[in-house]
Amino acid sequence: MMRRILAAALLGLATLAQAAPQHAITLYDEPPKYPADFQHFDYVNAKAPQGGTLRLSDFGGFDSLNPFIPKGNPASQINLVYDTLTFHSLDEPFTEYGLLAEKIEKDPQQRFVRFYLRPQARFADGTPVTAEDVVFTFNTLMTKGDPMYRNYYADVDKVVAEDRLRVRFDFKRAGNRELPLILGQIAILPKHWWDSRDFGKTSLEPPLGSGPYRVAKVDPGRSIRYERVKDYWAKDLPVNRGFNNFDAVVVDSYRDLTVALEAFKAGQFDFNEERIAKNWATAYDSPAVRDGRIVRQELPNDNPWGMQGFVFNMRRPVFKDVRVREAISLLFDFEWTNKQMFFGSYKRDRSYFENSEMAAHALPDAEELKILEPLRDKLPPQVFDSVFEPPVSDGSGIIREQKRKAYRLLLDAGYKIVDDRMVDPDGKPLSFEFMLAQADFERVLLPFKRNLSELGIDLQIRLVDVSQYVNRLRSRDFDMMVASWPQSNSPGNEQREFWHSSSADNPGSRNFIGLRDPAVDALVEGLIAADSRDSLVHHARALDRALQWGHYVVPNWYLDTWRLAYWNRLAHPQKLPPYSYALMTWWQARENAEPSTATAQQESR
Structure with missing residues (x-):
């Protein structure tokens, strides 16, 4: 006892x-x-110089x-x-x-x-x-x-x-x-x-916080200036040493990415993360790049990428049938798009946890099957015996086999061709709208639109301004759009906001698809409750398979590097962290950019 x-x-x-x-x-x-x-x-320069202004850009403007x-x-x-x-x-x-x-x-x-x-x-x-x-x-x-x-x-x-x-x-x-x-x-x-303000209303009044900067000047929709809080209480804490080295941070808003790039090359702002492959390949041929005043670097990005894709809004009846969604997906020719528009720089996204060990790129192992087996009658059979692979073309622009397969799927779903149009059993044409806010993306959609039209499917591209786009997105008033779901190294509660039935009707959630699937709900809850790294990985792969075989998006592409361009008045620590380029650990090395032959050597020695 x-x-x-x-x-x-x-x-x-x-x-x-x-x-x-x-x-x-x-x-x-x-x-x-x-x-x-x-x-x-380890990834900061604890003795970085303090001072100067970091000038950045933003797309679309702001009103709050x-x-x-x-x-x-x-x-x-x-x-x-x-x-x-x-x-x-x-x-x-x-x-x-x-x-x-x-x-x-x-x-x-x-x-x-x-x-x-x-x-x-x-x-x-x-x-x-x-x-x-x-x-x-x-x-x-x-x-x-x-x-x-x-x-x-x-x-x-x-x-x-x-x-x-x-x-x-x-x-x-x-x-x-x-x-x-x-x-x-x-x-x-x-x-x-x-206590004396209405939290639920938008406002341009500079807010009070406890952070390293305060709002100093606001030009609504166009520019905002932050200035360092001179007596910032936490400036000497270990977690802040080497951070927040600029006296001020200024962000100018642009409504056109082409105009923004030209402004960067003209020295209107200091730093640009380039997200457009064509620009990275062709648009940086300028005197400032050639003489080293603008530095270009590609840095490894070890973060999980997640998924980017053309999203089917499952709230629309036209997308209820998985065969229709798969057929439409088959008609996006990634290889041709990558070759002709992206200079071959991208990889095909085929996982909701891409660029990580959590991606389901092989058949499920015994541990995954233990997770999946209780849900067998609620999941597509391919989850258990097939590896999801998007279609692969030869890059020529001719996708006959993909079109044949798409046609067969649509016939199985009850569609047929009438007067060169794909119609359902009630004679209603297969037609939908793709909502866009970025004009540059239209060129990616036009070849997709052409492939769809050859099977009698009508895709209308609707370009709207940013405010309308945001409002329509929140009210779920769209048929298709492009969206992404970024992932962390330790996914968890945010998966509810992405895929769970409880978030389907929340206008602020990222459940753009409108998913209401009991099996997906169970897999999300299992992932959140994982009690070890090994369990987390297996639950993520199981969830990945269910999402892949649901054909809820047309998978796009991803990049496992950051493409950065910056004026050489900036410098960054010699050792950057694996999961971020940590811009707020950078500093102003000199007041003005100077020609240099060592264009990539901007680090503190």
Whole structure:
């Protein structure tokens, strides 16, 4: 009896030790890379010069400085105004270090997480950050914020201010390992400031935060200027050393990407992440590039890519039949598009977890089958015995075999050709609209439109302005569009917002497809509840297969590098992290760009 009592006491002590407040938390309780007494991250230059202005660009303009609500287009880089409870390490898959929170206490059974706020934490007006601000922030986001928050934090039961500097989040159920980490990523709002304002309305009033910058000047829709908070309370914390080296950050908005690129080459802004392959291949032949004033670099991007594709809105009856969706997908000729338009620079996206170990690129193994087998009657049979592969052409532009297969699928679905038009059993033409906000993308769709028309399918391309695009997207008023679902190294609760039935009707969610599938719901919940890295990988692959064989999108393409161009007045650390180019660790090396023969050697020596 005494032995059992002693054993129980030891177990209790072990649990208490496990739950002791920590300087950092990880997903599976593995040790963080950096110890409690670390001075700075490995990927920063802790002695980087301070000063100067970083000039950036944005596409589409803005009409709001409130990024937390489903209304308006928020200004780019507005996150610089806010601090979060924790800081996400850029060279670890998923580790959170204390920022506003000095310590984090995570319950071993994942039933709660407790944050201990730093006594010195201040908003920019000098008001201390307290537990009441955290409670206010969470409750406001859940009741008045973008609907995505209600999905993202669905497992939170309540938040309690235990004292002035200690706040606890209680969960509805045990076992959600990701939830403590993503709660740490909440940007904390000042209760005293918002008490006299309407959180649910868009506003161009500069907001109050506790972050390293403040909004200094606003030219609505055109430009915004952020200036460093001179007495920023956290500037000497280890998580901030080497960051926020510019005195000011200015973002100019452009409504045309071609105009923006010309402005960059003319020196109107300093940094450009190039996302258009044609531009990267042909548009940078300028004196500033040739003499080294503009540096071009391709840096490895080790992040999971996720999926980009032409999205079928399943709310539309025309896309209910999987055979129709697959037939349409067959008529996109990626190889020709990549060769003729992208200079062969892209790879075909075929996984919702592309560029990662979580991608389902082989037959399911025994562990995956254990996950999938209980759902066999709810999943396509190919999930169990086939590897998903998008069609591959020879790049000539002639896709006869793909057209034949698409035609057979449409016949099986009850369609037929009448007067050169593909019609359903009721005689209704197979016709739909593709909504676009970027004019440059139209050239990609025109060959797709031509292939569809050769089978009697009518695709109309509708180009709309950014505000109309956003409104129609939120009201789900579209047939098809292009969208992407970025993934992290540790996917979790955000998968509900992407694929779960509970998010299908939320205008702020990324469930653009309108998915309402019990099998997908079960696979999402299983992924969120994974209790080890190995389990997470197997659950992600299982979910991937269900999404692949649902033919919910026409898969596009991806790139496993960052294509960066910048004026050589900027410099970056010699060692950048694997999951980000970490722009806020860069600095101004000189006031003006200068010709140089060593165009890529802009790092601190």
